[in-house]
Amino acid sequence: MIEVLAKLGRGPVFLAGEVLECVITFTNPLSASSTSASSEMLAWASAQIHCQFHASENRVALPPSDGSKHDVQAENETVFVPNRGERGQCILSTPPKILFCDLRLDPGESKSYSYCETLPIDGPPSFRGQSVKYVYKLTIGCQRVNSPIKLLRVPFRVLVLHGLKDYQFPQDEAVAPSNPFLEEEEGLKKDCRLADLATELLMVATSRRSLHLYNISNTRGKVGTFCIFKTVYKIGEDVIGTFNFSDGDIPCLQFSVSLQTEESIQEEFQRRQGQPVSFSTHARHQESCLHTAQSSFSLPIPLSSTPGFTTNIVSLKWRLHFEFVTSGKSAGTCLVRGSQSEAVTWTGVEQMEVDTFSWDLPIKVLPTNPVLASYVSQFSNTNCITI
Template sequence: MIEVTANLCRGTVFLAGEVLECSVTISCREGNGQGSRGGKSLAWASAQLHCQCHVSESKVKVPTERKTEDVDLTQSTGYTSFVPSRGEKGVCILSTTPKILCCDVHLRPGDSKTFLYRETIPSDAPPSFRGQAVKYSYKVTIGTQRVNSPIKLLRVPFRVLVLYGLGDTSFMEDEDQVDTSNPFLEGQKTRNTLLDTAVQILATVTSRKSPNSYNVSNPNGTVARFCLFKPAYKLGEDIIGTIDFSISTIPCLQYSVVLQCDEHIADECQGQQYNGITSISKHQEFCLHMTKSHVVLPIPLHATPGFITDIVCLKWRLHFEFITAKEPLPDQVTPADQSESALWQGPENIAVDTLVWNLPIKILPMNPIQATSAATVRTPMSITI
């Protein structure tokens, strides 16, 4: 028998525009059947990248002309018997040109041959995403066939992150940046790769400390002041903010902050109405008689940064809920003698109002090499033909 093993050389997470490298090893294993001593032959092996888009039919209505374009695209790239998206759910919206790895390979028992597949992920590709209404998934498909045998497909899933503005680094010109090339190499200055440039952009954007303060108030007065230390965050970071109640004129009993992503379908593709908001992490605290409090919300590595396509737009926000008292609360009596203790008894019933506020934030991808550590898919993967 012949075993085909595929291994993504650098990991399973990539940025759009990067070059994906996959090593494909074809091995001949010992068999019990007749003719195994003479070895086995493989007619051909080919590889291709493709992206599948799966939508919920009740929530998303793709226009008829767009469906036709997707079908024509699939047929134009699948003119051979190798159709990598065969049997997959959804529509193939992106596929690269198939590359032949080998033809007419004869292996004796114990022999193996390794081939390297290299392909550039299109820079305009959508990111990997698993939403309520839309899903984008990427795979490397290796097709193999023995003589007089059906085609076997080995699919290796991987994740794509998108960083917008990779080609525009003008905002970095005025910054005192450190070149990411190796300073210890002699000779000519090495040129930064796309990954080096992306890491430098992410470090520049997400390290800018420009605190923004927001006064939170309702028609009855001021509730609090919220301070966010920077406007953009990477996957895996913590969103840290402070809430100042010392300026409030209305008693705040409790507050909660929720990190949410909003999956919005384009107007021409909207079907059944649904709530596309998903809560990721939450911070809740009782704050009566507090002067200051802080908020810490972790951003998971598996989350998808904000993006936009023809079908869906994903945005991130902080959802605040402040529960305030409608009437002033009785003051706490402070004993004249500081050595004595006092117990404040709150009222049994309090008339309250709820103040809701949404603050948009920007979440960017992280270094894909670091994101690989949180990936659930591991390589190598193999198939027997």
């Protein structure tokens, strides 16, 4: 018996273009003093990253796949197929890397191997939508002699930041401060610079403040104004906006604001012509606001959500969806006197005419620091199997 443990040192979330590093440890758990203790042998072990694409048959019409390619692998084969038994299509994979050949482990002995691979910068982000799914996994395959191949899958999340792909790092390193007493690998240095560049690009894009004022009105007149200071956010930030109903002609009884994503299939891949888009609500604020001069809301963008992106099959966009309920009468008729005694009591009417209307405001949502996103990830840093 051999235990195989895979650990992602930094966490299970990465930016496309970063280097994924995983330490894989093979252990013979039997104690040397055990009467049944004996050495264990493994013929080989390999590792490979792949991205699986799965589409809903009711929503997406994909072209027929090549029937000559099969994802199913017979158990007695010695060919390493990382997506064996997986649903959907493998749309992206890195070259497989051999960890070792002919490994012998004595009782209680362990050996560790480090797997490093740069994530493709032009791949799609991790996404689990109503129509399509993009799932990234690191698969480690190993085999005993005359035994079936065993696969250990390590799921992780990939965030894509547009602009990193076209950035050219300067060739002259003399301008960058360095420590001559530390030896730093070139790949690690570039990976750190990539993370620093991504942080800088995100900060520049999301820190800009500009007052945006919108008049809220329907066919009968002005209801109020809406104010928001920016329309570009990172996942994990709060979307904050304010309302001013004091300058409106039509009284607003109630409003709601929903933070939504819009998942749409490209026209050539739609199952039905004119197929409606799919909406998902991530946060919602609702408030009764009759005789309220000003109000505000704060909607958090979940760290686990997917930033906006576009591929040849699907696009994901973010928006604020507003719904307003206004009075069909003037503000003075919204209340009636309930008593004519010395102590006057005002009560609301039981029934009244209302008008409703909605409005959508597009916003842009970008990734965040992958270390921050790792804190709320559904994936574990460690995965293991016993063979």
